[in-house]
Amino acid sequence: MARRVAGYSRAQVALHWIVVVLVAFQFLAHDAIEASWRAWLRAEPPPADHLALTYMHIAAGSLVLLLMLARIYLRVTRGAPSPPADEPRLLQFLSEAVHGLIYLLLLALPVTGAVAWILGVEASGVAHELLQTVLLAAIAVHIAGALVQHFVRRSDVLMRMFKPEHP
Numbered sequence: 553m554a555r556r557v558a559g560y561s562r563a564q565v566a567l568h569w570i571v572v573v574l575v576a577f578q579f580l581a582h583d584a585i586e587a588s589w590r591a592w593l594r595a596e597p598p599p600a601d602h603l604a605l606t607y608m609h610i611a612a613g614s615l616v617l618l619l620m621l622a623r624i625y626l627r628v629t630r631g632a633p634s635p636p637a638d639e640p641r642l643l644q645f646l647s648e649a650v651h652g653l654i655y656l657l658l659l660a661l662p663v664t665g666a667v668a669w670i671l672g673v674e675a676s677g678v679a680h681e682l683l684q685t686v687l688l689a690a691i692a693v694h695i696a697g698a699l700v701q702h703f704v705r706r707s708d709v710l711m712r713m714f715k716p717e718h719p
């Protein structure tokens with residue numbers, strides 16, 4: 553997909569961790585959007601006490617979409633570091649596949665959420681709910697992979713998402 557560089561840039565590292573915080577917020581504070589969505593399904597207005605967090609879900613999700621587009625742009629124009637030279641092919645494939653899946657999900661989630669919310673398409677709300685479960689599973693595998701790289705394989709893979717290569 554992209555050329556290989558020695559490490560991630562400052563912008564790539566910053567974008568990774570900002571998106572992590574935004575996605576964590578989406579999962580930790582989802583009660584409000586669910587309450588508002590249930591109200592919508594009953595043709596009622598969103599409950600007033602959930603309004604602020606409902607709009608924060610929409611704002612954070614939309615921001616994730618913009619930041620993911622920026623990440624894809626950087627990945628294509630700048631590239632990404634190679635896997636460690638001694639990494640088994642199967643692990644390389646698994647890691648690339650999970651990254652690709654997370655990219656796809658973080659584009660599809662805001663789109664399905666927006667189609668449900670703005671156009672009132674109920675099926676899109678169902679797809680949104682399904683996709684967030686798949687995302688949780690992908691993130692669990694991703695974090696497990698990062699920890700295995702660091703503590704079991706003792707590679708530099710985890711640290712390169714903390715220490716950017718200049719610029």
Ligand code: HEM
Nearest residue numbers: 578582589610613614616661662665666669677680681684
């Ligand atoms: C990365 C972006 C997003 C993530 C990770 C995310 C995550 C979530 C989660 C965890 C729920 C609760 C699902 C449940 O347990 O029932 C939810 C519900 C919902 N979200 Fe999002 N969301 C994102 C973006 C958006 C955006 C941009 C919108 C609207 C413009 C939106 C609209 C909705 C709606 C309408 C629901 C209620 C329907 C449902 O449960 O599927 N979401 N979202």
Ligand code: HEM
Nearest residue numbers: 571572575576627632651654655691695698709710711713
């Ligand atoms: C919401 C949670 C997360 C999401 C959505 C996410 C997403 C991603 C994506 C899409 C990439 C690929 C970047 C690229 O090469 O273009 C990546 C790389 C990486 N992530 Fe995450 N990540 C999350 C959480 C974490 C956490 C908690 C850790 C640490 C424990 C972590 C460690 C890493 C590392 C080390 C890489 C670089 C892998 C490599 O160089 O091959 N991520 N992440």
